[in-house]
Amino acid sequence: MTTSAPVLPKLIGERVKRREDPRLVRGLGTYVDDLKVTGMRHVAFKRSDIAHGTIRKIDTSAAEKMDGVEAVFTGADIAKILAPMPIGTPFPSPPHYAVAADTVRYAGEPVALVVAADRYVAKDAADAIVVTYDPLPVVVDPEAAMEGKPGVIHKDFPNNLAVALVPSGTGVAPDFSKIDNTAVDKAFAEAEVKISQRMVNHRLVPNAMEPRGVLAHWEPGKETMTIWSSTQNPHILKTMIAAMNGLGQHQVRAIAPEVGGGFGAKINIYAEEYVCSVVSKKLGIPVKWIEDRTEAFVATTHGRDIIGYVDIAARKDGKVLGLKMRLIADIGAYNMLLTAAVPTLTMLMANGTYDIPAIRTTLTEVFTNKTPTDAYRGAGRPEATYFVERAMDMLARELNMDPAELRRKNFIKPNQFPYQTQMGAVYDSGDYEKTLDVALKAANWKGLIAERDKARKEGRLVGLGLAFYVEVCGLGPSSSLPTGGWEHGQVTIERDGRITATTGASPHGQGNETTFAQMLADQFSVPFEHVTILHGDTGIVKQGIGTFGSRSQAVAGTALHLAGAKVKKKMAQFAAAMLEASEDDIVFENGTIGVKGAPAKAKPFAAIAGYAYVPVPLPQGMEPGLSDEAFFEPANNTYPFGCHISMLEIDRETGEPTLVKLIAVDDAGNLINPLIVEGQIHGGLAQGIGQAMIEEAVYNDEGQLMTGSFMDYAMPRATDFPRFEMASTVTPTPVNPFGAKGVGEAGTLGSTPCIVSAAVDALSPFGVKHIDMMLRPEKLWKIINGGGRS
């Protein structure tokens, strides 16, 4: 397969300032909580304060008596008007009531709700509801849970197994009909060096700065439901709300207005969205619910939380022969939309950037009495990267090899692409060694080593880390996504020559209004200002899937480009008729449409547009108007990659780690807007560094989230980071015409292992081989003082 770079016209590839910004910097963006509808009431939820128990009694009498309270619903009331919530994966799943009907399974699960005149009264009334529980044993440790200890959370799921031991890799038939361990066993039998390590990729709280919010408005006269939600995918929301309300899709309009960040946690269709819709329909009034932050900590899905038992086998020269990964995912109390699928991506990407002859992974997903997990920036891939990269780093240390050279030795080579992995992926394109070399040079790797060694001689604890990643992005073929993997675009040339385009991607910070306008401006050779991108409203955007999995540019961008090509062809036909030329000779240039070799004949773009709407005479065989749409489903995902290098210093007295340097070299293929791409990478780095260094969701034995607010869950601040140093390489993908791979999640992949490896390096004088994230100062201090080694 060839991977020649598509030609890049003028705006594509430029650092164009975002057109979203003038409204946002003036505070004129409209987020869900900024909306008011006449007659609107406010919803507040009463949530379980215990992690596991049966509901003996709910006393709503005091709440009902309060001034301004419109209605109170318990779980039993809601169960009459709302079926258990569906999930988006094919795995078996226990019933999940939007409001717990008889049993609560995590602290924070809704048990009742209040509809009231304003949010103050709603909160007072929710607080006045008294719930009595009969406590059940609380399941917190996933590895004990797998043995049914200390109890079972869902009756039809013995030993709390949501997904029981799925194998994958070398010798495993795609339908699991055959599992042959010969190759894996042989690799480990023949290996000269073996490393075994249990690693934890711990639980995180996504914490988009805008908490979730819903405004549901059932109009009894029109029999239509409009639902505004802080969501990443309004079209999926529309489909689900219609289904759960017994409505046709034509009766529901879902709108994602300005959305204040998502990071995967706003993919899921939540209990509060369903509940607001059925309550609005039941009462015949618009209702709004806005999540408090402390509520968000328990009510919005968490991320990660996968234990990996990782074994790697190699020859003394560094050639890796085999890899084993036994994965245990703690998914919390329920399956949500994509919960069960996320850890399967860890399996899919287990071999990272390496050509490993024999691999065996197994995956078990376990219920515990915690907030459910689902996608969080990277969703399964950072976990894979972390496990394989930490294992590679441990191997390098064991072999006393430079970590860069160990990786170089095992990389999949450029001539092996497209590369069918043993995990089932087909990597589209890659040149890992080139990126490694750029990173080593950008970081001055040798210089850093000298700097570290000098610091070490001075008694300072300085360490270096290097990690490589490959990510699966641009999702994807519909065979791998239950919603469908396509995206939709529509391009309309207005009568005045302005271009209005709609996209099914629903951005929440990604800047699609800018990047997609860059693309279309180039495609039609019109000014950037003449292109408008609409999104996020199913009443305007006919079809779509949504924004996740770093897919906007690769999939939605391509759909728009294809729609644009259709319209452009028709416009060329109109131009040919008007200019009395052959369609093949029509050229779009600098805001005009003309004839090749006859510049004097050129007409303004707007003139041809106007003609297309009043074509007198109508060219034979043509319909008036210029609007067309396209669905694009990629034949494959994309596989961007990169190399991150860090330098970390640890305070010998306190164990406090400081990130001194971080160098990120990313290859996302061709870039539409490098300014926006940098922003995406920075943001991903911050979340990866946050995970490695300060963020951690901690539960106690009673299933209470101990880090339930920003007082205890450390959100990265500006003061937590050095200035990131960036470089890039460009290896286009053949999967789409732009050669763009996707970059939204990349930063979270390389950063975590590279920082942990730097910490291990810094503390290597104390004999430590692995440290679990996050790098809590006390943990590091213990290692320095002779304890806590692993």
Place this chain on the structure above:
Amino acid sequence: MIPVAFDYQRATSVDDAIAKLTASGGKAIAGGHSLVPLMKLRLSEPGTLVDISKIPGLSGVKEAGGKIEIGATTTHAEIAGSKLLRDKCPILAEAAAEIGDPQVRNRGTIGGSLAHADPASDLPAVAIALDADIQIKGRSGARTVKAAAFFRGFYDVDLAAGELIVAVHVTPVRSAAYAKLHQRASHYAIVGAAVALDVKGGVIQSARVGLTGATTHAIRLAGVEKALAGKKADGVAAAVASAAGEAGDLNADLHASADYRKAMIPVFVKRAVERALARG
């Protein structure tokens, strides 16, 4: 996010505030940056708030008779930015600059911080190290309490119902410093050590040491003070070694075990002493 309903009264003078607090049994509010966060989580539900923030003369830093007086409603930002304090008593400016974040410092006040006495807040340790006089007014008149006696227990201070902190008086010390191990989410102190020294020719004549974050309330470490007396820079490490033992029962939480705090106390006392010595 939504506090429980309460009555609100604005005081026009200290006496008015005392009268209103006495009559209502309510709580005083100035910057509100200790109280309002708790009220929003409904962890604090006062029936009445008496706003003392606009009382004339209750705010400001001034020097009189060799002492510095800091009004109760002086904000952390005003303390951090005070030229007088930075010149003559830099520990106060330095500690105030480490509280919370810029917006919190713009509203939070010294009186509020001391009266609230969060076990991990910074200023109580500094007040102890400076041997501050906390000036209190109530129905029965004015009284002054030494900082070390003011902090009595977990969120417990020597302040009766209807009483109000009106000012903090300190004798300025240049050779004083505050060193803190940050809790990485809240940036409160896991361990915070404040040290004020009397130094002559590089020799510590006397020392006063306050500790916060480690125990139920800010405390004075008199044993360490004794051990530091007569020491030069090279003797500091040994002198502070006993600090943790003297602190008694140590806090343990999600962010730091008691063992870790135990180890960190001497580290941060030492750092504060070294920084104070460097100030000459």
Place this chain on the structure above:
Amino acid sequence: MIPVAITVNGKVRTAHVEPRTLLVHFLREHLNLTGTHVGCDTSQCGACTVIVDGRSAKSCTIFAVQADGSTVTTIEGLAADGKLHPVQEGFWEEHGLQCGYCTPGMIMSAVNLLQDNPSPDEKQIREGIAGNFCRCTGYQHIVNAIQHAAKHGGGKAAR
């Protein structure tokens, strides 16, 4: 209910409010100034930052009754005569925002910072916005934005 008169973006606004009404809700619900956002309930994230009597403040941690008689500037009051404030310009120029939710509060903190220190170094900028969380940008472009604003008179601009 208690009467309040607060000067917001140059205009005196009067209302009767419950004592527990937070200033941020007064701005958003009573005055429809929805540019000031709420991102947490523990007074940390800074999305609600406005300028009260010349200093940046978290409007979620002030009761409207406390602000009676005060002068408040919100993000909506920053641009003068349709011209963006240099800090707003800086955020646009340097891609200092993504989802935009933290942005109004972040900008108000930057305004406060540059007013105190018209040419801060990078460390001072990072400390100056330590009371504002951004989950999107990793802060680097925000730092660039504030540097840009400092170069273009952000410290002197009228508020």
